[in-house]
Amino acid sequence: MTLKHVVIGGGTGFIGTQIVNLLSHKGISYTCISRMPGPNRISWHDLECYGLPENTTAVINVAGQNILDPKQRWSEGFKQNVINSRVETTKSLAKAIIYTKADAFVTISGVSYYKPNDKEYTEESKCEKYDFLSKLCHEWEAAAQLPKDSNIRQTTIRSGVVLGKTGGMIKQIYLPFFFGLGGPIANGNQYMPWIHISDLVNLFLFSIENKTVHGILNGVAPQVIN
């Protein structure tokens, strides 16, 4: 399909910025939805009031309060913010996209959907909610569902831990390792499904460009590290 204009909720973050860079590199125009004003940006309030830009051909959502922020205590208020910043933003975009001629709606979720064990999971695997993050993934994915009669392809990428120099986990743990103070996280034996940032952003582009792609995609590298 011809991509004319892509709207990205959370386009200012670690993943969003790399999606924007890839789109710009390919000459595709974009608008980010952000809480802060800036060039090529609209706010969530603008979205609520005026909807998506008229020429929108695809919508992506990668917004969400950072759960790796070491300065934040996991209070009930913080957890509610973690949920709302993902579920409510996804719901707002799902509501707005049906009034456009967009072809694709691609959102992110996490591999926390799957209960960690020795089983190999596929996109078809169904898991019950078992903790806060898995419950979050269920609600996040439900928020992205579009009415059955819409002609818009909906895809959710269940991403592993995203590795890249400019953000995410590597950025959070870089400093202690730089000073020689790094070490195993928890007991170091847990599974850590992961994906490189450039593979993830290309998966987003693949999902919006290819008419046959819809439903769940597991965004993880083929090798398991534990």
Ligand SMILES: NC(=O)c1ccc[n+]([C@@H]2O[C@H](COP(=O)([O-])OP(=O)(O)OC[C@H]3O[C@@H](n4cnc5c(N)ncnc54)[C@H](OP(=O)(O)O)[C@@H]3O)[C@@H](O)[C@H]2O)c1
């Ligand atoms: N990084 C990973 O390893 C990983 C793995 C799996 C899933 N994910 C998910 O992917 C998404 C993006 O991750 P990231 O690493 O790019 O995060 P990030 O760098 O912290 O960026 C988060 C983005 O969300 C927006 N945001 C933050 N709090 C918000 C709020 N309360 N309401 C609305 N927007 C808010 C920010 O936009 P403004 O500040 O401009 O408003 C920012 O653009 C998150 O939902 C995350 O859970 C990430």
